Amino acid sequence: MMMNRRKLGHMAMGLFAAAALATPFAALANDEAPDALIRRLSGEILTAIKSDPSIKTGDLPKVIALVDQKVMPNVNFRRMTAAAVGPGWRQATPEQQKRLQDEFKILLVRTYAGALNQVSDQTIQVKPLRASPEDKDVLVRTEILGRGDPIQLDYRLEKTPGEGAGWKIYNLNVLGVWLVETYRGQFAQEINAKGVDGLIETLAARNKANAAAKG
Secondary structure, eight states, X not given: OOOOHHHHHXXXXXXXXXXXXXXXXXXXXGTSOHHHHXXXXXXXXXXXXXXXXXXXXXXXXXXXXXXXXXXXXXXXXXXXXXXXXXXXXXXSOHHHHHHHHHHHHHHHHHHHHHHGXXXXXXXXXXXXXXXXXXXXXXXXXXXXXXXXXXXXXXXXXXXXXXXXXXXXXXXXXXXXXXXXXXXXXXXXXXXXXXXXXXXXXHHHHHHHHHHHHHO
16 A cells, blocks of 8 residues: 555655755765755755746646756665665666666656645754764754644765765655655565566556546
8 A cells, every 4th residue: 555645745745855956056065064955955945846836836847857957966766766675676677677766756756746735935944963074874854844733854865975976865754754664665565466567567557647647
């Protein structure tokens, strides 16, 4: 069973809200502390959503462009997908791994598009970071403040070396629920029942159904 749509909507919104990065600032990511990065990126994406009504209402091509240009460079999406798929990832061929990433991304992007109409006067509060300067894996805790109760959003980030070095998000906790762990249980059931191709087919079918409902 897929997770509650409302909670997943908050989860996807938080993931992409915190991960957004405008290209002119990309060089700064190497030197920024992870909590400073989250604070700046949150402001960037909230500004983008509020300034473009078509994004806020879920215009899918614009949402996809927003994700591709500003979000994905700051998420270790391969690691996130592999962790969500679990042991089945190692069984998958390179082509299957690509399909899994593509379908997982579409699932999250479409959920994000549906969640955008909740964004109005919300702000992000980043809590003090509890980490040492030498840490390569940190937890950044935040809350979305606005209408209704605050939404807890916690982010796992890793410091990546080499080309494209900097802090990258690889997991998200919303209201005590971790994204990767939640999907791992769901995906494992599909893989156990129908194999890796079965999981890909299930994700593709859900994305197709979501597209039809949107249309």
